[in-house]
Amino acid sequence: MAAAAIPGEVRAPVTILVSIDGFRPDYLDRGVTPNLNRLRAGGVFASMRPSFPSITFPNHWTLVTGLRPDRSGIVGNKMEDPARPGETFTMATDDPFWWNESSPIWVDAEKAGIRTATMFWPGANVAVGGKVKPDSHGAIVGGTRPEDWQQFNQQVSGTQRVNAVLDWMRRPAAIRPKLVTLYFDTVDSAGHAGGPDSAGVTQAVADVDASIGALVDGLAALGQRANLVIVADHGMAATSSTRVVALDTIADKADYRTVETGPYATLFAVPGHEAALEARLLTRHDHLQCWRKGEIPARFHYGRNPRVPSYLCLADVGWRVDPSAPTKASIGGMHGYDNMAPEMRALFIANGPAFARGKTIASFDNVAIEPLLRDLIGLPAEAGLDGTDAPFQKVLQR
Numbered sequence: 001m002a003a004a005a006i007p008g009e010v011r012a013p014v015t016i017l018v019s020i021d022g023f024r025p026d027y028l029d030r031g032v033t034p035n036l037n038r039l040r041a042g043g044v045f046a047s048m049r050p051s052f053p054s055i056t057f058p059n060h061w062t063l064v065t066g067l068r069p070d071r072s073g074i075v076g077n078k079m080e081d082p083a084r085p086g087e088t089f090t091m092a093t094d095d096p097f098w099w100n101e102s103s104p105i106w107v108d109a110e111k112a113g114i115r116t117a118t119m120f121w122p123g124a125n126v127a128v129g130g131k132v133k134p135d136s137h138g139a140i141v142g143g144t145r146p147e148d149w150q151q152f153n154q155q156v157s158g159t160q161r162v163n164a165v166l167d168w169m170r171r172p173a174a175i176r177p178k179l180v181t182l183y184f185d186t187v188d189s190a191g192h193a194g195g196p197d198s199a200g201v202t203q204a205v206a207d208v209d210a211s212i213g214a215l216v217d218g219l220a221a222l223g224q225r226a227n228l229v230i231v232a233d234h235g236m237a238a239t240s241s242t243r244v245v246a247l248d249t250i251a252d253k254a255d256y257r258t259v260e261t262g263p264y265a266t267l268f269a270v271p272g273h274e275a276a277l278e279a280r281l282l283t284r285h286d287h288l289q290c291w292r293k294g295e296i297p298a299r300f301h302y303g304r305n306p307r308v309p310s311y312l313c314l315a316d317v318g319w320r321v322d323p324s325a326p327t328k329a330s331i332g333g334m335h336g337y338d339n340m341a342p343e344m345r346a347l348f349i350a351n352g353p354a355f356a357r358g359k360t361i362a363s364f365d366n367v368a369i370e371p372l373l374r375d376l377i378g379l380p381a382e383a384g385l386d387g388t389d390a391p392f393q394k395v396l397q398r
Contacts, residue, residue: 013225013353014169015376016180016215017369019063019121020208021056022188022335023232023347024196032206035213036349039228043351044395046361050234050346052300052339053264056188057091059233059346059366060122064104064181066370066385068301073101074123075307078260082306091122096130096143099123105373106146109179114377117148117177119164120156124149124181148177158184158211166218179377182215184208191236191333196343198333201236227352227376231369234335237263237317237343245288245315246325251280258323259309263336265321266309277311287316300339301386317341356395364391 025047028037050059051068057077058069069075079089081098089098106116107128118124130143148168150156161182168177190204212230219226247258247265255277259266269277281290290313296303303312315321317337337344346366354376367387374381375389375396389396 009173009223011173011222011224012178013227014176014178014180015227015229015373016165016182017063017121017373018182018212018215018228018230019060019184020187020230020232020347021183021185022191022234022236023205023208024235024343025345025347027187027201027205027347030202030205032202033209035209035216036230039212039216039230039351040349042357043228043349043355044359044361044392046348046391047363048231048346048348049363049365050339050344051366052302053336054234054339054341054344055336056233057122061099061102061104062386063231063233063366063369064106064121064123064373065102066367066382066387067102068367068386070302070305070308071102071386073099073305073307075302075305076260076266079307080259080309094126095132096127096140097132099126099128100130103128105370105377105379106179106181107144108374108379108382109377110144110147112379114179114379115175115177116146116179117165117168118146118181119150119161120152120183121181122152122183125151146177152183154185154189158186158207159214162211162215162218165215166222169219169222169224179373184211188236191335193332195238195331195333196236197238201333225353227354228350229369229373229376230347230349230351231366232346232348233366234339234346235342235344236333236335237337237341239318239320239332239334241326241328241330243287243319244326245285245319245321246323247313247321248324250285250288251277255280256311261321261323263315263320263334265313267311267313268309269311281311281313287319288321289314314338317343350392350395354397356397359395361391361395368392 051062061074127140127143130140133139133141186204190200194200255273256267293303371389
C-alpha cells in the first residue's frame with residue numbers, strides 16, 4: 001500500500017514513460033483494459049508508427065533519442081560493426097561503444113540537473129559516453145547513466161516493477177526523480193509464443209493493465225501528479241511454419257552469411273562471391289524482396305549506418321525468412337516488418353496535467369516521443385533530431 005502524502009506538500013508533476021513491449025493499439029478493444037481505456041478517455045490517444053526495423057532495441061532507443069535507428073546506431077537486436085571485427089552486439093551488450101552514437105534523454109536530463117530513474121529500458125544500464133577500461137574485466141570509465149537504474153531481469157514481476165517506481169516517489173523531493181521509465185515485456189513474449197490473437201496475449205494485456213492501474217492508484221495515494229506517456233515499441237503479426245521463405249533455397253549458402261533472420265534477413269556476401277549472391281538474391285521472389293544496402297527504399301530511412309549489413313531481405317507481413325525450411329509445424333507472432341504495416345502500429349496514450357482530455361490525434365512517427373518528453377521535463381528543444389513535438393501542439397497544455 002502506498003504511503004499517504006505528506007500533509008501540505010505540493011508535488012510537482014513527474015513524467016513517467018511507460019513501454020508495453022509489443023502492444024498494438026487494437027488490444028484496447030479486447031475488453032480487458034479498463035485502466036488503459038480510462039487513461040485514454042481522459043487524455044490523448046494515437047496509433048503510433050515505429051521506425052524500421054520494427055524490433056525492440058532499435059525502437060526503444062529511438063523513443064528516447066529522437067533518432068531513427070540508422071542515425072542512433074542501434075540498427076538491430078543483433079549487429080556487427082566494422083570497427084570491431086569479430087564482435088557481435090546482442091541484447092545483453094552494455095559496452096558503451098555500441099551505444100555512444102546517440103544520447104538518450106536521461107543523459108541530457110542528468111547533465112541539466114534533472115534527476116532520472118529507469119525501472120528497465122533497453123540501454124538504461126549503459127554508461128553512455130563511457131568506454132571499457134583496458135585489462136579491467138569490463139570496468140567502465142566515464143559515461144552517464146540515470147541516477148537510479150535497474151539491470152533488466154525478466155523474472156521481476158509487474159507488481160515489483162510498479163512498486164519500485166512508487167518507492168522512488170516516496171523519497172524526499174531533493175532525491176525524487178522527475179523523469180522515470182517503466183518497462184513491461186510480457187505482452188510481447190505472449191505475442192511471440194501464440195500470435196497476436198491468442199488467449200495468452202489477452203491475458204498478458206489484462207495483467208499489464210492491472211499493473212498500470214496499481215501505478216495510477218499508488219500515485220494518487222501519494223498525492224503525486226504525473227504525466228504518463230504510455231507507448232509500445234512495435235506491434236505484432238501472426239506467423240506460421242507454413243509461411244516461410246527458406247534463404248538457402250534462393251541463394252547458395254556458400255555465397256553468404258547472415259546476421260539476423262525472421263521478418264527480415266540481413267546478410268553479407270562471402271568475399272569474392274558478391275556477383276554470385278546478387279544474381280540469385282536480387283531478383284523476384286514470392287513474399288520476399290531483397291536490396292543492396294545502398295538501394296533500400298528511402299522511406300525506411302535505413303542503410304547508411306556502417307552497422308547495416310550489405311543486403312536486406314524483407315518478408316511480407318506474416319511471412320518469415322529463415323535460414324532453412326522449418327522441420328516442425330508452429331504458429332506464433334513476429335514483428336520487424338515494414339514499419340508502415342497496420343500490424344506494426346504501436347500504442348500511444350498520454351494522460352496528465354500537461355495533456356488535453358479525450359483527444360485522438362493522427363498517427364505519427366515515434367521519433368516525436370523524445371521531443372515531447374523534453375517539453376514535459378523542461379529541457380530545451382534539441383536541433384538535429386529526426387522528430388519534433390509538432391504532433392502534440394494542439395493537445396499540450398503548457
